Amino acid sequence: MGFMDVLTMFGGLVVFLYGMDMMGAGLRKVSGGKLEKLLEKMTGRTLRGVLLGAGVTAIIQSSSATTVMVVGFVNSGIMTLKQAIGVIMGANVGTTVTAWLLSLSGLQGDSLLVSIFKPESIAAVCGVIGIGMTMFCKSDSKKDIGGILAAFCALLFGMDVMSGAVKPLANDPTFTSLFTMFTNPFLGLLAGIVLTAIIQSSSASVGILQALTVTGSITYGAAIPIILGQNIGTCATALISCSGANRGAKRAAMVHLYFNIIGAVVFLLLFLGMRYILNPPFLANALDAANIAVIHTAFNIISTVVILPFTRQLEKLAYLTIPEPDEKVRAPKALAEYETAELDPRFLSTPGIALERCRSVGSAMASLSRSILLDSLDLFNKWDEDTAARIIKGEDDADILEDKLGAYLVTLSGRSLTNEDSAEASQLLHAIGDWERISDHAKQILSTVEEMREKNVSFSEAARAELDVMFNAVRETLTLTVHAFSSGDRDAARQVEPLIQVSEGIKQTLRSRHIARLQEGACTIELGFIFSDLLTSLERVGAHCSNIALNILETDPHAYVDHLKKEDESYEQMVTEYSTRYQLPAAK
Numbered sequence: 001m002g003f004m005d006v007l008t009m010f011g012g013l014v015v016f017l018y019g020m021d022m023m024g025a026g027l028r029k030v031s032g033g034k035l036e037k038l039l040e041k042m043t044g045r046t047l048r049g050v051l052l053g054a055g056v057t058a059i060i061q062s063s064s065a066t067t068v069m070v071v072g073f074v075n076s077g078i079m080t081l082k083q084a085i086g087v088i089m090g091a092n093v094g095t096t097v098t099a100w101l102l103s104l105s106g107l108q109g110d111s112l113l114v115s116i117f118k119p120e121s122i123a124a125v126c127g128v129i130g131i132g133m134t135m136f137c138k139s140d141s142k143k144d145i146g147g148i149l150a151a152f153c154a155l156l157f158g159m160d161v162m163s164g165a166v167k168p169l170a171n172d173p174t175f176t177s178l179f180t181m182f183t184n185p186f187l188g189l190l191a192g193i194v195l196t197a198i199i200q201s202s203s204a205s206v207g208i209l210q211a212l213t214v215t216g217s218i219t220y221g222a223a224i225p226i227i228l229g230q231n232i233g234t235c236a237t238a239l240i241s242c243s244g245a246n247r248g249a250k251r252a253a254m255v256h257l258y259f260n261i262i263g264a265v266v267f268l269l270l271f272l273g274m275r276y277i278l279n280p281p282f283l284a285n286a287l288d289a290a291n292i293a294v295i296h297t298a299f300n301i302i303s304t305v306v307i308l309p310f311t312r313q314l315e316k317l318a319y320l321t322i323p324e325p326d327e328k329v330r331a332p333k334a335l336a337e338y339e340t341a342e343l344d345p346r347f348l349s350t351p352g353i354a355l356e357r358c359r360s361v362g363s364a365m366a367s368l369s370r371s372i373l374l375d376s377l378d379l380f381n382k383w384d385e386d387t388a389a390r391i392i393k394g395e396d397d398a399d400i401l402e403d404k405l406g407a408y409l410v411t412l413s414g415r416s417l418t419n420e421d422s423a424e425a426s427q428l429l430h431a432i433g434d435w436e437r438i439s440d441h442a443k444q445i446l447s448t449v450e451e452m453r454e455k456n457v458s459f460s461e462a463a464r465a466e467l468d469v470m471f472n473a474v475r476e477t478l479t480l481t482v483h484a485f486s487s488g489d490r491d492a493a494r495q496v497e498p499l500i501q502v503s504e505g506i507k508q509t510l511r512s513r514h515i516a517r518l519q520e521g522a523c524t525i526e527l528g529f530i531f532s533d534l535l536t537s538l539e540r541v542g543a544h545c546s547n548i549a550l551n552i553l554e555t556d557p558h559a560y561v562d563h564l565k566k567e568d569e570s571y572e573q574m575v576t577e578y579s580t581r582y583q584l585p586a587a588k
Contacts, residue, residue, distance in 0.1 A: 009165035013208070016158025020098070020204055022151035025416060026144055046086035046311050050304060053090025063095035064200060064237040065349060067256050071242050072346035075249035076357070081318060084252045085311045089259060092231065092300045098203035099293035102159055102210050123160070127153030140419050162211040185225040185272060189264070192229020202234035206296055210289035220291070221283035224271055227295050228264040235260055241346050251318035258317055263303030343408040351415045355425060358409055362428050362435075363486040365401040368394055369438040370478045373541065376445035377471045380464075383453060391446045398439035402432050427551050431485060434544035438478075441537045448534050457527055460517065465585050466510050467534075473503045473582045474538055481545040484552050496549035498574035500542045502582060507535050509584055 057066045070087050073079035079087075126149040133146025196205040209226060212218055235257040242253040275283060307314065342361055347354040372394035375387050409429045417425065452458060459467065477499050484492035514531050517523040523531075 006165075009162055012158045012161030012163075012165055012211075014158070015154050016162060016207060016211075017199065017201075017204055019151045019154030019156075019158055020201065020207070023148055023155055026148035026151055046082070046308065049083055049086025050090035050093070050308065053087035054094035055090070057091040057094025058097040059094075063091040063202060064234060066091040066094070067238040067253075068241045068346050069350055069353060071238055071245065071249045071252045072344040072353075074252040075242075075245040075344050075346070076342040077248070078342070081248055081251050081255070081315055082311070085255050085259075085314060086308075088252070088256045089304045089308065092260070093297075093304055095203050095234075096293065096297040096300055099206045099210065099289075099296045102156075102207045103288075103290040103293040123153045123156035126150070126156070144418070159207060159211055162208070163214045183219070183221055185268060185275075188222055188225030189229040189232075189268065192226040192231075193233040194229075196230045196233025197236035200234070200237045202230045205230045205233065206292060210292045213286070213288050213292060216286045218286060219284055220287055220295075221275065223287055223292060224295060225268065227292070227299060228267055228271075230296075231260045231299065232257075232264050245344075247322050247324070250322045251315075254318045254321050255314055258314060259303070259307060262307060263299065266306070267299055267303070343404060348412060348415060351412060351417050351421060354408075354412050354415075355417075355421050358405060358412065358425070358428055359486075361401060361405050362432055363482075365398060365405065365432060365435050366482045366485050368401070369398055369435040369442070370482045372398075373438055373442040373445070373478060374475060376442040376449070377474065379446065379449045380467070380471075383449070388446055388450075391442055395439045395443040398436050402436040405432055430551055431548050434547050438541055438544050441541050444537050445534065448530055448537070452530060455526065457524070457530075459527065459531065460523060462585075463514065463517070463523070463531065466513065469582050469584050470503070470506050470510060470535075470538060473499065473506060473578070474541060477503065477542060477545050481548050485548055488552065490553060493549040493552040494570075495574060496545055498571055499578050500546050501575055502578040503542050504539070505579070506582060506584060507539055510535060 053066060053070075057063050060066065067088055070079065070084045070091075074081060074084050130146045130149030130151075130153060133142050134150060135146075137143050137146060192205070195208070196202050199205055206227065209218070209223065209230075235253070238253040238256045242250045274280065342357040343354075344357070347357055372391045375391050375394075379387060406429060409425050409432075413422065413425050413429075477496060480492050480496050480499065483489060484496065511532070514523065514528065518525065518528050
């Protein structure tokens, strides 16, 4: 084997690995996280988790990606360890699909049907269609599908190049003697572990082994231990990803390792018994790519079937390895820490899931801001030290949530997102700023109440009655906005603007009446400033709610509001309804 053959082999390997990586990334992007989201919603039973794990992994073409995602789910508290075990088992089964696709390289014959399904034929067709869709389709989803087809072409082409480059090794005695070493099962197992741990993909390492079968030097006796080792080596990705994670995530990674080690040890013992007791002749026979796929699939399916009844014991083993800490040293977490735990960096490799987590944290932030703002209004009726402390703590939490969620969204925006997901990430980034400002106003209103208590002043009965109407309008505005933001309900978002218009009218009337009370001497200058500051805070809260609602409607605020006021009859109907609902008492 000459220098150029070696260079060609490594070139094929690079194209093969690049194609596999790009195809997996493309499939995850096209799915928009929809497939992965099923994992967190439909894993109540272990068997269901196995089926889902297998299905998702078969489609996104990476057991490592699925397992890392599951580690992230457990780390965030979205999934329990028991639920994760089934998904991890299923991921091992799903990853065997790649080996079957690559086994097409072993097709032999001159018939039209065989020629169509040969890798070079499929690669050419996928490549032409994929490049055509990427270059000429206007739809982003079609361009993404084209990218997947082009990546699949690169995958098959790289496999074909590797096979062609190593084919001359069939007559190379040095190469043949190298694989004679792997007739030692333990060396074969070790080789499989090391190769897969280095490239962090069992599918890729199995593909490399399939490419080498064209030399005719790889026997069943050498291949079986290597394949067992490859299944252990793929655990490296999950083990690396769990560094810095909580105990639950580390246990999930250990479950993945134990599952593969137990399966490999059992199979290795059976293999050794068969080899040294029965010594069947077929172990010395050369195998092809399809045989590799059969062994890889059989190992993972049988391991899953055998170990599935012992999931409870597997869970206990993980707990024994990573025990719970002493209760005395366990420190409680703040609300913001619980929420931002969902923003696991592991999810960034599956942007659809990462965006789902951002939505969840954003919704928690919206509910928090609404809660403390309404708490601050309640303090005008009755002072409560615990409520005041909750407002201060909530405003601090909102600051933390904005910082962490904002940084996470910026990082996520740099990943490969669909146009729809990119727009939603931008919408979330804008909205969290508004929610944080609303929490600031909650603290500002608390300061207003504290100032009134320190100065021992209070609003007149008439002013209080008028403010109650304003407060109720603000409560409904916040409730509508939180619902629209958390659920994406555009109808709720459309109701926000007319309510804010009515609130603006109420504020103007309140200011006019308060000025009249000042002129009549029924109110002090000092209270006048406090009253004005309160109305300003409420006005800004309304402005932030308007920003959030209009952002959900994805429209230019000024043009949209002008359109509503001039042309939309339902807008005026809502204004009339809200005006009736929030009528001020007669001026005194």
